[in-house]
Amino acid sequence: MIPIEYWLIFSSLLFCIGAYGVLTRKNAIVVLMCIEIMLNSANINLVMFSSYHSVLHGVVDPSGQVFTLFSIAIAAAEVAVGLAILLSVYRRYQTIEVDKINILRW
Amino acid sequence: MLEYAWMIPVFPFVAFLLISLLPKRTLSWEDGAGYAIGGAAGALVLSVLVIGDVLAGNTMVGDGPKFNWLVIANIEVTFGIWVDQLTAVMLLVVAVVGTLVVIYSGGYMHEEGAGRRRYYAEIMLFISVMYGLVISDNYLQMFIFWELVGLCSYLLIGFWYEKPSAASAAKRAFIVTRVGDIMFMAGIIILFKYVGALDFAHLFGEEGVAAVPNDMMILATALIFGGAIGKSAQFPLHEWLPDAMEGPTTVSALIHAATMVKAGVYLTARSYPLLVQAPETLLFVAAIGGVTALIAATVALVATDIKRVLAYSTISQLGYMTLALGAGGYLVVYADTAGGYSAALFHLMNHAFFKALLFLCAGSVIHAVGTNDMRLMGGLGKKMRITSLTMLVGAIAIAGVPPFSGFWSKDEVLAAVYSAGEFDSLFFLLWAMGIATAFMTAFYMFRMWFMTFAGEPRSDYHAHESPKLMTVPLMILAVLAMSSGFALFVGDGFGYFAGESVAELFGGHHHESAADILAHIFGDPLTYVSLILATMGILLAYKIYYLPGFDRSVFARGVAGKLQRALENRWYISQFYDDFAVKVVYALSLVADAFDRYVIDGMVNGFAFLGARSGGLLRRAQSGNVQRYAVIIVVGLCLLLIFMLYVAPGGRW
CATH class of the missing domain: 1.20.5 (Single alpha-helices involved in coiled-coils or other helix-helix interfaces)
Incomplete structure (x- = not known):
């Protein structure tokens, strides 16, 4: 079995890559994709802890993995809403660069 | 009768309530003059009964009926009445002059129409609170009435409030006397701090006097005298009184000549048991009195408004009383005689009569001529025989010609001041000022009389004698002005009577027979000095203002001109x-x-x-930049993590 540290390092790397993308990329679609990466790093953690829990205690408990499925479903819905918003933003401003869209300001 | 003395102010107060609250049609004659005369007369009768009781030797000093006014912790402030010889003198003045002035008002205020109701209501309120002031048995009660007479004075000076000069004169009188009132209050507070009581019985008792340190006693008495400076129009707060002449002449006669302005003198006399503890204050009192007498008399020399002449004369005579009180204190302390004190009270009483007479005569003249300016008068003697004769009586009385009242009291005052010179030579200077004042008084009074009644009319008017309602009070006051000086010889004599109220302060109170007093007065060369000066004053006025051919323009040139302008x-x-x-x-x-x-x-x-x-x-x-918000969130989260993991692990600070 792969040691737990590897998983944790992997998921934190994934999270940091995602966060880096969210903070630095200008294209809103890329930002959305990066948010997906961050979300998935959390999903990896959930699945990993769920399987370790089953192995270490000798029980079959799939609830962590079920929650991950929920999370993926909700993330899909969220991306759908996000893309719809981006679409109407693009129609209004002819751009989807996040640093250009700053009308909600002082 | 003394225990009923508290009812004296009730009569005029009831009249005040009736006049101000009853429906107008029930006021009948002169819009309430009937009620006013009734109230004043009721108080007069009761006052006379009380005075009779005092003359019989009864007084009520500290043992009268009292009631609690306010209780703070273990300090009780009571209100009560205090009737002694000093009270009796003031009661007599207020009762007689008050009643006569109200009767006279029936004629004088006839043309005022609707304003008469307000006038009678205010004048009754004034008489009521003036009685209240006189019979108070503690400083707080006295202070309350003191302020109330000030209020009535304000209301009545501003009787013709539509006239800007009257409105501002009322304000001025109120504000200037308030300066003195504040000092009075400060003095009371100092006394209260040390003695813990405000009633005269405690304050004037041995314990009360001993409780106040000497320097504080000087300060407290000087401050209380400050109240008298304001109310009695002493220098340097005297300028409100001439302006107060904007009110009706009856008000000037009652409030600004006979009663309220005497309240300051009364207060000083009432505080004698404290004043004699502080000879420094007595000297101050005397000096203020002397300076006031002289300054006011000089201004009266050139005044052309008949009421202003009388106003300055009032200030000057009040200065006399203050001077006598200051000198009298020295006599009580060092010479064991109440000579100065009783002289002041004697002058207070005589002055009330002759000055009220003079003012009411002036009112009669103004009523007939319609102006205050003496330069526009002249020749009234033939048309207003009663007024001119009664005014002549008043002028002779104030000038100090025997046997009219002013002579006796003025002589007593000057004699007291001169004899106080033995203990402080400043009194000789003050005596000289007094004697100069006496000369000027005789001069300006006859100047006024000649300008008004003698010669030919200097403007176009149709004067006629005033109605009986006005002339009868004039005649009564003229009789009083002639005769009140003889109080010196009736019974034990006025000097003995007045001295009784401060009898505990000195030892050698002794009787003098009428013959002794007469011999004393006429055996003193100083009497003849003042007599000669008074005669010279009258003759000088006769020469300048009566005999034709005197060129008065000499006064307008050179040094005399400068002086005249300064006086004007x-x-x-x-x-x-x-x-x-x-x-x-x-x-x-x-x-x-x-x-x-x-x-x-x-x-x-x-x-x-x-x-x-x-x-x-x-x-x-x-900024609206979403990514910047995200940076802040991330950085904040990181800082929070660092804090929780490394700075305060386990949640411990």
């Missing part, structure tokens, strides 16, 4: 106050304005500016 401008004192008030108040307002503008407004505006400015800076955080 009232020694520039009034002007000084106006300039001073304008400059100082303006400077103060500038400071206040700057404070308001820069400090108060500055603070308010400063906070507003601070809020706006910091808001302006902080709002830049809301």
Whole structure:
């Protein structure tokens, strides 16, 4: 079995890559994709802890993995809403660069 | 009768309530004059009964009926009545002059129409509170009535309030006397601090007097005398009284000649047991009195308004009384005689009669001629025989010609001041000022009489004698002005009677027979000095203002002209106050304005500016850039993590 540290390092790397993308990329679609990466790093953690829990205690408990499925479903819905918003933003401003869209300001 | 003395103020007060509250049609004659005369007469009768009781030797000093006014912790302030010889003198003055003035008003105020109701209501309120002031048995009660007479004075000076000069004179009288009132109150507070009581019985008792340290006693008595300076129009607060002549002449006669302005003298006399503990204050009292007498008399020399002549004369005579009280204190302390004290009270009583007479005569003249300016009068003697004769009686009385009342009291005052010179030579100077004042008094009084009644009319008017309602009080007062001086010889004599009220303060109170007093007065060469000066004053006025051919323009040239202009401008004192008030108040307002503008407004505006400015800076955080928000969230989260993991692990600070 792969040691737990590897998983944790992997998921934190994934999270940091995602966060880096969210903070630095200008294209809103890329930002959305990066948010997906961050979300998935959390999903990896959930699945990993769920399987370790089953192995270490000798029980079959799939609830962590079920929650991950929920999370993926909700993330899909969220991306759908996000893309719809981006679409109407693009129609209004002819751009989807996040640093250009700053009308909600002082 | 003494225990009923508290009812004296009730009569005029009931009249005041009736006049001010009853429906107008029930007031009937002269809009309430009937009620006013009734109230004043009721008080007069009761006062006379009380005075009779005092004359019989009964007094009520500290053992009269009392009631609790207020209780603070273990200190009780009671209200009660205090009737002694001093009270009796004041009661007599207020009762007689008050009643006569109210009767006279029936004729004098006839043309006032609707204003009469207000007039009678206010004058009854005044008489009521004046009685209240006189019979008070403690300083607080006295102070309350003191303020109330001031209020009535204000209301009545401003009787013709539509006239700007009357309205401002009323304000001036109120504000200037208030300066004195504040001092009076400060004096009371000092006494209360040391003695813990305000009633005369405690304050004047041995324990009360001993409780106050000497320097504080000087301060407290000087402050209480400050109240008298304001109320009795003493220098330097005397300028309100001539302005107060804007009110009806009856008001001038009652309030500003006979009663209220005597309240200051009364207060000083009442505080004698304290004053004799502080000879420094006595000297101050005497000096103020002497200076006031002289300054006011000089201004009266050139005044052309008949009422102002009388007003300055009133100030001058009040100065006499104050001077006598100051000198009298020295006599009580060092010579064991109440000579000065009783002289002051004697002059107070005589002055009330002859000055009320003079004012009411002036009122009669003004009523007939319609002006106050003596330069426009003249020749009235033939048309107004009763007025001119009664006024002549008043003028002779105040000038000090025997056997009229002014002679006796003025002589007593000057004799007391002269004999006090033995203990402090300043009194010789004050005596000289007094004697100069006596000369000037005789001069300006006859100047006034000649200008008004003698010669030919100097303007076009149709004068006629006033109605009986006015002339009868004049005649009664004329009889009093002629005869009240003989009180010196009736019974034990006025001197003995008045001295009784301060009898505990000195040892050698002794009887003098009428013959002794007469021999004393006429055996003293100083009597003849004042007599000769008074005669010279009258003759000088006769020469300048009656005999034809005297060129009065010599007074307008050179040094005399300068002096005359200084006198016409009232020694520039009034002007000084106006300039001073304008400059100082303006400077103060500038400071206040700057404070308001820069400090108060500055603070308010400063906070507003601070809020706006910091808001302006902080709002830049809301850049609208989503990624910047995300950075802040991430950095904040990291800092929080670092804090929780490394700085305060396990949640411990």
